[in-house]
Amino acid sequence: MADDRRHEGHDDGRLWVKGPFYFELEGDDVRTVQPGMVARIMPGDEAKVKVWVEVVDLKGQTKRTGGGNLATVIVRDTKGAEVYRFGRYDLGFEKEGGLARRLEENTLDTPEWWDDAKFGIFIHWGLYSIPAYAPKDWYAAWYWWWMHKRTDNDNGFWRYHREHYGTDLVYDDFIDMFNPVKFNASEWIDLFAESGAKYFVLVTKHHDGWALFDTKNTTHRSTYHLGPKRDYIRELFDTAKNERPELKRGTYITMPEWYNPDAGSGGYGFGDWPGQLAHNAYDYSKLEPYRGRLPGKDYLRDIQLEHMRMLAREYESEIMWCDIGGPNLTKEFAAEWYPFAESQGRQVVMNNRCGDLPQFDTPEYTRFSSIQSTKWETSEGIDAFCYAFNRDTKPEEYKSAQTMLHSLI
16 A cells, blocks of 8 residues: 655645555455554555455365465455455465465565564673673674774774773683673563563674574584583573563574684675684784684585574574675575474564565664565664663663653654
């Protein structure tokens, strides 16, 4: 549904098409089970309407396949009176292939539960939570990267690290400091559920390559093999599944890693992501370590793809929230993941940063001023400037409950 009048009428309620209006599909072998609804639409906007139908035979009995599936769109008002009808559309149900065809044609829609889940929790927690610092308007989760981008006093990250940790301590030394003994998965899950969130997405591995789950023998750069020797994703997901099964569980995962040399040696480096060991930020002649790395790995197949598979199959992630994009094997992953989830009666979803097959867009610290033709999810921290905890953010600079509520409403 679209209102093609000029955008200037957005703020003039007199120009809105006001409903609610209910949409049905009518055809010889199509029957509407649940109408779609649009409450209102503003000039220049478009709205996608989901109408639930079933395929029927000439006797009105439900059938799984077959038929031409030609249907007309009927619009009704609140009293059920027909106000408009248009089109004669082929719904395509007679085509074979189902899920495999939608994957091939890149026409996967978002699950109904995702469409209805208007509020979720996004958690950045990792090695960068040890220094926990960023200048205002920068991301603390990018601490390691930015401290190398300019090695002088004008770089706040570089200066902070030297002043608080000295020039001999490298980023991987934070691995031995990462030991969150007070972590309690039940407390986290209760907090998510009691906030009203319908889902959560936890950073399982950020660009520093440090994973919070059992990476098996793909790499030992994880909390399971080094540091605390715990699988935090397993603890959190199992707790959510057992104690708050209504919460959908999602996994953020980076596609590239900043300084993993397997990416560069495999020819997968790109742009500012060359895939090489970091040079020491205070002595360029020295290379920094990449602890836990296992040699002889193909970055795309043995690390990136395998981590996505693990999170999808072993942890039963319902949201694959990738970041950055770049070289990938996402089509191969999707061809396995979606049928696997479907066989379990689950609907899953993937964002637009996995490099292929996007189902929703992901603006950061911003929102759209009008209805979009594609699905989207905006993310931002309760810190007004930063993803991940930043010691430099003052208590009064965090968003108030009122501000957060207004952003949701």
